[in-house]
Amino acid sequence: MPAREPADHDPLDAILRPPLDETPEEKACRVAQEEEARRVSLAIDESIRQERVARKKMKVVRLLLLGQSESGKSTTLRQFQRLYTPSAFREERIHWHSIIQLNLIRSIHIILDALADVRPHELPSAPPSPTSSPPLGSRRLAPSMYSARNNVYGDSASASDTDSAETPSAPTLPAHLSQIRARLAPLHHVEALLVSRLVPPSEDAPFLPERPRVDTTGEVFVRPGSWKRGWRIGPFGGGGHGPVGGEERELAEEVQGVLWRCSSDLMTLWHDPTVRSILKKRKIRLEESPGFFLNELPRVTAPSYQPSDDDVLKARLKTVGVSEYRFEMEAGSESGTQWRIIDVGGSRKTWVPFFDDIDAIIFLAPISCFDQTLAEDRSVNRLEDSVLLWKAVCSNKLLARVDLVLFLNKCDILASKLGSGIRLAKYVKSFGERPNESEAVEKYFKSKFNAIHREYSPIPRKYYGFCTSVTDTTTTGGIIASVRDMVVREHLRRSKLL
Numbered sequence: 188m189p190a191r192e193p194a195d196h197d198p199l200d201a202i203l204r205p206p207l208d209e210t211p212e213e214k215a216c217r218v219a220q221e222e223e224a225r226r227v228s229l230a231i232d233e234s235i236r237q238e239r240v241a242r243k244k245m246k247v248v249r250l251l252l253l254g255q256s257e258s259g260k261s262t263t264l265r266q267f268q269r270l271y272t273p274s275a276f277r278e279e280r281i282h283w284h285s286i287i288q289l290n291l292i293r294s295i296h297i298i299l300d301a302l303a304d305v306r307p308h309e310l311p312s313a314p315p316s317p318t319s320s321p322p323l324g325s326r327r328l329a330p331s332m333y334s335a336r337n338n339v340y341g342d343s344a345s346a347s348d349t350d351s352a353e354t355p356s357a358p359t360l361p362a363h364l365s366q367i368r369a370r371l372a373p374l375h376h377v378e379a380l381l382v383s384r385l386v387p388p389s390e391d392a393p394f395l396p397e398r399p400r401v402d403t404t405g406e407v408f409v410r411p412g413s414w415k416r417g418w419r420i421g422p423f424g425g426g427g428h429g430p431v432g433g434e435e436r437e438l439a440e441e442v443q444g445v446l447w448r449c450s451s452d453l454m455t456l457w458h459d460p461t462v463r464s465i466l467k468k469r470k471i472r473l474e475e476s477p478g479f480f481l482n483e484l485p486r487v488t489a490p491s492y493q494p495s496d497d498d499v500l501k502a503r504l505k506t507v508g509v510s511e512y513r514f515e516m517e518a519g520s521e522s523g524t525q526w527r528i529i530d531v532g533g534s535r536k537t538w539v540p541f542f543d544d545i546d547a548i549i550f551l552a553p554i555s556c557f558d559q560t561l562a563e564d565r566s567v568n569r570l571e572d573s574v575l576l577w578k579a580v581c582s583n584k585l586l587a588r589v590d591l592v593l594f595l596n597k598c599d600i601l602a603s604k605l606g607s608g609i610r611l612a613k614y615v616k617s618f619g620e621r622p623n624e625s626e627a628v629e630k631y632f633k634s635k636f637n638a639i640h641r642e643y644s645p646i647p648r649k650y651y652g653f654c655t656s657v658t659d660t661t662t663t664g665g666i667i668a669s670v671r672d673m674v675v676r677e678h679l680r681r682s683k684l685l
């Protein structure tokens with residue numbers, strides 16, 4: 188049996204300890220080697236420090252975008268791109284064409300899925316349309332493979348939740364809707380085509396090997412930049428820009444042709460009172476959902492359609508992975524300042540490595556989401572999640588010296604929600620008897636988030652809060668200019684202290 192090691196035995200120490208029979212020459216050699224190793228290590232440390240100082244002196248500003256999924260991080264990034272590298276932004280607009288087509292088709296499928304298992308009480312009592320044929324008693328359509336999609340938008344109780352006690356009497360979908368539904372069937376093929384083209388299987392295999400193109404909520408995601416690389420075009424800020432690939436244009440034109448041929452049916456579908464009634468009863472509010480283009484069908488389905496700036500900002504493409512956007516200020520006192528804006532995506536697990544050496548954080552909290560739950564976890568209220576995330580960011584010691592900018596975002600959706608009669612106090616009891624109006628709600632949230640910042644920040648720091656609708660180019664331009672000035676000012680102040 189081997190002898191027992193003493194309790195204080197340190198195996199590393201045993202290895203590093205000089206040999207007992209070391210001669211004076213060997214000792215001198217060893218000490219010299221150790222000295223050299225120490226010198227090299229110190230030199231490396233010093234070069235890292237100097238590089239950091241040089242970067243600050245070179246005016247490299249690092250800005251991190253944080254917030255839950257769908258909070259508006261990538262949209263904010265696109266706003267920076269639109270404002271500070273407008274020509275690159277404009278050049279890249281064409282690549283959003285397919286994403287916008289996909290967003291549109293997705294909204295249509297949400298409607299078609301709702302029609303697939305319509306229940307009698309969801310239909311309006313009056314005849315829905317003068318053109319409709321008599322109800323077809325047994326016209327119950329098979330639920331489509333896309334039915335999971337409803338969960339993405341209908342955040343409140345879904346129809347199947349509420350109707351489980353319903354007698355399975357045959358629903359009566361008006362004939363004109365059944366016909367439209369049949370005529371729109373090719374859109375399934377078009378959607379599959381777009382998804383396969385945007386996300387080549389090899390690209391996303393590391394993320395979701397089982398379901399490579401669509402996540403568990405049915406949402407399409409891609410790695411930043413990769414979908415544009417799929418078209419053989421470099422991503423924003425990295426890689427070069429080339430002409431739009433023929434293949435890309437061909438597919439966009441093919442899809443646009445299908446949309447154009449379907450446009451009359453799409454418009455009838457979207458404006459149909461029966462459809463509106465079904466969506467309302469199911470609490471599916473497409474107007475408030477990401478990537479909503481149904482109100483612009485004539486323009487977006489036109490054969491000559493080209494995405495506008497606003498369309499690019501409204502398009503929805505979930506970020507998986509991290510994207511960094513670099514640009515250089517071209518004009519004004521900050522001319523020459525390099526900016527690195529990092530969009531870490533909605534998966535918090537990947538955030539921490541990016542906390543080092545950051546000048547400021549823009550944290551996005553979508554305050555319109557008070558009555559919604561997270562797509563990735565239906566048991567968690569979105570607003571509550573944002574508050575917890577904000578607390579975690581404010582109290583994080585690694586970020587103690589980082590300036591914070593808070594965007595209470597999606598104020599436009601908030602206003603329309605409150606306007607439609609949805610009461611905040613029903614979801615946030617502490618809001619109490621305050622008026623159910625945008626101004627009061629924004630003020631209330633501002634004070635709550637401010638209080639968390641004050642209470643949880645380890646040390647005092649610069650903090651700015653804005654109420655935003657980052658898809659709105661007019662208001663967001665001014666806010667981003669203020670953020671830029673503030674971040675640069677602080678960056679310069681810190682550089683002088685170095």
Ligand SMILES: Nc1nc2c(ncn2[C@@H]2O[C@H](COP(=O)(O)OP(=O)(O)OP(=O)(O)O)[C@@H](O)[C@H]2O)c(=O)[nH]1
Nearest residue numbers: 257258259260261262477478501506533597656657
């Ligand atoms: N109406 C409205 N839509 C917004 C606003 N901000 C963002 N959106 C839309 O909401 C959707 C989600 O925004 P993104 O910027 O993709 O969200 P994200 O935080 O990057 O989400 P992940 O990539 O999943 O982390 C997009 O379709 C945006 O156009 C806003 O203030 N108002």
Ligand SMILES: [Mg+2]
Nearest residue numbers: 260261505506
């Ligand atoms: Mg994103």
